[in-house]
Amino acid sequence: MPKQSLSVVVTRRLPESVETRLSELFDVKLRENDTPMTREELVAAVKEADVLIPTLSDRIDSTLIAQSGEKLKLIANYGAGVDHIDVATARQRGILVSNTPGVSADDAADMALALILSVTRRIPEGSHRMQSGTWDGWAPTALLGGRISGKRLGILGMGRIGTAVARRAQACGMQIHYHNRRRLRPEIEEQYEATYWESLDQMLARMDVISVNCPHTPSTFHLINARRLNLLKPTAVIINTSRGEVIDENALVRMLKSGQIAGAGLDVYEHGNEVNPDVRDMPNVVLLPHISSATVEGRIEMGEKVLINIKTHDDGHRPPDLVVPAML
Structure with missing residues (x-):
């Protein structure tokens, strides 16, 4: 049969x-x-x-x-x-x-780098001016962003996706730092010239860009909370293509509004498709509809x-x- x-x-x-x-x-x-x-x-x-x-x-x-x-x-x-x-x-x-x-490691890493560039170079703001017809010509001080070359990138969770992010960022001249539960093998650190931080707090305080690439588990829920967000430099940018629950979204929005953090690029949100309305109109924030693996x-x-x-x-x-x- x-x-x-x-x-x-x-x-x-x-x-x-x-x-x-x-x-x-x-x-x-x-x-x-x-x-x-x-x-x-x-x-x-x-x-x-x-x-x-x-x-x-x-x-x-x-x-x-x-x-x-x-x-x-x-x-x-x-x-x-x-x-x-x-x-x-x-x-x-x-x-x-x-x-x-x-x-989706390479796809998510591509999106993380795209968000880094979008926030630091103010790409959506420029695109909006062109599409809305409000651009009135080139100016020496218009929409000034910052270079990513030479900046310190702190990767939270350097697994498959985090490593792919490191590979792309290194090619753009960024300095690679990371925090993991377990340190990577020496040959991998050497390949990416990566600096390991056992203390997440110490890494956060020194980075120009933070890329969140760890999964959502009970131990990572609000891992980036208000206290840790306060450690970031005022010029820092935070990128999340992993899981929204890793970041305390309300605390992040408060600090973005007050200028305590320079900008954010988000593809995921703490409450799924319910995005905090206060973050929608911020010029220093790039929002995507969970398409990092799309x-x-x-x-x-x-x-x-x-x-x-x-x-x-x-x-x-x-x-x-x-x-x-x-x-x-």
Whole structure:
């Protein structure tokens, strides 16, 4: 008797090539529109599926997992971050969780560098003048920004993405500094001429630009709080392409408004798509709609990783990108 095909539920629209391959391999239920599933739809999905493919817009908490059916054995997350999934509860119920690490490192690093340049060179302000028709010609003192060459870049979390940021920033002449839970190998430090700071406070006080590249975990929630933001130089710029919860957003907004921090480039926000209204009209802030990993190539590669994780699990083996609570 042939093996019954896995029942797979996808919570959001994925690239067409990924959806096509899923349809070829599994009994898949695709999302008809590109809106997040309601809570009721998620409950129905975890009850009927062998495999759930959620994204970061889906809250897979303990209450939802408790309502899952006996069939659900794998949550194959489409994305690297899993802070929206209660991994510990899933494992307690015998449900594995996988993710897609390493795919978007270059894409996110490109965006971090773009934000650094956008804030320090005041690119959005210049673009707005041109598009609004308010530019009245070149002037020696108009929209003066600052060079990034020679500036100190402090990377908070020099993993895959942080290292990719360092590579790009080094090519632009920036001096690389970093803070990690664990120090990098000497050969990596030598490659990037990187200075390690065991004390995050000491690093923050000395940097011209801070790039947040660490994941959101219980230990990193508001890691950049009001006290630490006060350590930054008035000329410093902070960039966040990682997770909004790492920064105390209210404290950041207060200090940007008062001029205690020179500027910020944000692609993520503490409360998801609910952006603090006070930050929207600040000329020294660049806001993006969480697009640091939004490339065609990256999204397809993420889908390929999801496919491999599901197929490996279906073949009776450990998914290559298995997430365990000890990793978090």
